Amino acid sequence: MIPAILTLNAGSSSLKFRVFARDGLSLMARGAVSRIGADAELAAALTGEPERRTPLAAGGDHAAALQAVLDFLDAHDEGWRIEAVAHRIVHGGTAYTRSTPVTPQVLQDLQELVPLAPLHQPHGLAAIAAARRLFGEGVPNLACFDTAFHAGRDPLFTHFALPEPMFEQGIRRYGFHGLSYQWIAHVLAENLPWLHRGRVVAAHLGNGASLCAMHEGRSIDTTMGMTAVDGIPMGTRSGAVDPGAILLMQRSFGMAPEEIEDLIYNRSGLLGMSGRSNDVAALLKDGKPQSRFALDFFALKCAQAAAAMAVSLGGIDAMIFTGGIGENATPVREAILRHMAPLGKFTSMVIPANEERMMAMEAALLL
Structure with a gap:
């Protein structure tokens, strides 16, 4: 069996996935479920093979979308074993400045940040909940934050021109798209x-x-x-x-x-x-x-x-x-x-x- 990592990037009506070999991180499968909640469709492919499109039952949620992804992986099993599920989570606030395993406390903290990312946070949390149900306790879920890359900036770049107590209450500049910028930093360092x-x-x-x-x-x-x-x-x-x-x-x-x-x-x-x-x-x-x-x-x-x-x-x-x-x-x-x-x-x-x-x-x- 090939140890593998499943990545999930949940949007309001989509769920993108990738499967990487744990050793070497070669890409083994990719795809996305689109139009979740309506006439959903899974488009997926193993690396080097043509994309397969599968219509899904109308009105399904993120859990149904993830089940469709797992069904595709089971049907086209290349001998891999999912050892972790990594989720893109848009907002980590001040508490989460690096990727972290998901625990009940982490989920509670991230739920409190929904008002700061209403388009994204609920769907990331929905994907975590679905993965926890479908994989069980034996497969860890890991939260990767779009805000984390921007942690540690000089206070000049994190403040608004508001009274300091507002900053202490969380009214501050966090920054986003951190996973994308972190990838750019990695590519530059390598090449x-x-x-x-x-x-x-x-x-x-x-x-x-x-x-x-x-x-x-x-x-x-x-x-x-x-x-x-x-x-x-x-x-x-x-x-x-x-x-x-x-x-x-x-x-x-x-x-x-x-x-x-x-x-x-x-x-x-x-x-x-x-x-x-x-x-x-x-x-x-x-x-x-x-x-x-x-x-x-x-x-x-x-x-x-x-x-x-x-x-x-x-x-x-x-x-x-x-x-x-x-x-x-x-x-x-x-x-x-x-x-x-x-x-x-x-x-x-x-x-x-x-x-x-x-x-x-x-x-x-x-x-």
Whole structure:
């Protein structure tokens, strides 16, 4: 039997998985369940084989999605034995600054952080609950946090300009996409050590998006703050909004907190500005003025954020793009780099995201 690590990345209506050999971390299987809660479908493949698509029963939850993943693995058993399940958990707060085994206390602590990551935290916890039921106590569950990479930053980069007691109560800048940035730091250390030691601005640009200032593999500054809605605009999230505008929505427009939350998380960003889509490929193809404006705005805000990250680093040696937009939308990358021309000469490159492998590496260390 081949000892293996299963990684799970749960979204609101999706569950992505990878299976890695524990020794050497070679990828053995991958796939995802999409449209959980509706007409769900599993698309999965063993490494080197074509993808298989399987429709699932409508209306299933994350537990049903994970059961479908396990059924696929059982049906295509390559002689592996799952020895741990590593979960991407978006928010670890101040208590969890590194990957950790899941215990009842850990679950309770992470549940209390749901208000800080309402789009992500509940689904990560649902995947943990499903895995604990389906695998039992014999297979450990490990939580890998998107906030952990940003722990230990200078207080200058973790505060808001609010009274200190608010900071002590948790109103602080945490930062996200840490597993993605940790992977970039690993790749640089392995392949480009001179850049790893340098001043790197990394841009994780996808439906969720942020930038990170990195030096010697550590996070120095990042655009996201207390929640994953802050910073640059995203697919459906607004990014930074004047707090006074939020108050105006409540006082003058009569919007309830739940309505505002839905607005800034689900109906803003590229979708809200274009009035058409949060899909960059679709907006590039569309070519209508609103779509072009949304993409121009996004590129400008990314470049302005990159300049801020360069200030935090005292300069910039490299700009690294990752994530679905960062890797695939060449016109958007080029627009960002054009706006960054006043920063002078620096290297730019694409490093494909691989959060799942980073999670497997974390799990192997914990095991």
